[in-house]
Amino acid sequence: xxxxxxxxxxxxxxxxxxxxxxxxxxxxxxxxxxxxxxxxxxxxxxxxxxxxxxxxxxxxxxxxxxxxxxxxxxxxxxxxxxxxxxxxxxxxxxxxxxxxxxxxxxxxxxxxxx
Amino acid sequence: xxxxxxxxxxxxxxxxxxxxxxxxxxxxxxxxxxxxxxxxxxxxxxxxxxxxxxxxxxxxxxxxxxxxxxxxxxxxxxxxxxxxxxxxxxxxxxxxxxxxxxxxxxxxxxxxxxxxx
Numbered sequence: 085x086x087x088x089x090x091x092x093x094x095x096x097x098x099x100x101x102x103x104x105x106x107x108x109x110x111x112x113x114x115x116x117x118x119x120x121x122x123x124x125x126x127x128x129x130x131x132x133x134x135x136x137x138x139x140x141x142x143x144x145x146x147x148x149x150x151x152x153x154x155x156x157x158x159x160x161x162x163x164x165x166x167x168x169x170x171x172x173x174x175x176x177x178x179x180x181x182x183x184x185x186x187x188x189x190x191x192x193x194x195x196x197x198x
Numbered sequence: 199x200x201x202x203x204x205x206x207x208x209x210x211x212x213x214x215x216x217x218x219x220x221x222x223x224x225x226x227x228x229x230x231x232x233x234x235x236x237x238x239x240x241x242x243x244x245x246x247x248x249x250x251x252x253x254x255x256x257x258x259x260x261x262x263x264x265x266x267x268x269x270x271x272x273x274x275x276x277x278x279x280x281x282x283x284x285x286x287x288x289x290x291x292x293x294x295x296x297x298x299x300x301x302x303x304x305x306x307x308x309x310x311x312x313x314x315x
Contacts, residue, residue, distance in 0.1 A: 118304075120306075125308070126308055127202070127204075127289060127306040127307050127308035127309055128241070128289065128291075128306040129306070130303060130304065130305075133303070174241060176241075183246070183253070183254050184229055184231070184246040184248070184253060184254055184293075185231070185243040185246060185254055185256075186233075186243065186304065187243070188240050188241040188242070189240065190239070190240050191240070191241075
């Protein structure tokens with residue numbers, strides 16, 4: 085069965101500093117990988133996705149993620165964090181074998197210090 | 199950007215009561231989903247719906263749950279007899295013509311927070 089692990093429950097980062105959120109997945113075939121962000125009181129917004137091709141994926145709001153098959157990872161990065169990036173971030177995996185469902189990680193809550 | 203709309207944003211109910219959570223997916227989408235997130239836990243898949251029938255469901259989606267697309271725009275989740283453990287944020291989502299097995303984007307609504315007392 086597929087699974088996603090986000091090892092960091094909370095991360096605190098200073099505004100302007102870089103951010104990296106870790107995601108490891110388990111999936112028996114070629115994965116489709118996603119990062120979603122959830123601001124308080126809001127729904128899940130897609131930041132970026134990987135289906136195939138270039139393993140470095142660019143997303144919205146200045147985020148990028150790199151798919152590393154050998155490490156079963158899909159870490160999310162942002163070079164310079166803004167206060168508005170404070171939110172909860174979810175990694176998710178899907179794919180042909182998964183049908184039409186995504187499996188989510190437990191999320192990482194990001195706090196941004198002034 | 200198009201939106202998935204969910205109503206109500208919050209719902210409080212007594213244990214044993216029936217609740218219906220409502221969603222308006224994006225108009226040209228064909229695949230519809232419900233996910234839920236119990237406080238402090240992962241977002242979990244409940245059910246997917248395509249061509250007026252359930253295409254997949256999880257173990258969570260037992261006989262107490264049902265989904266329906268009563269007209270051309272709404273997609274509902276019904277819980278027949280709510281339990282305390284049904285308290286969660288319920289997210290509706292939709293995707294386009296190919297579903298998630300193709301290069302489709304999944305759009306989520308902002309959720310309905312269900313509290314069962």
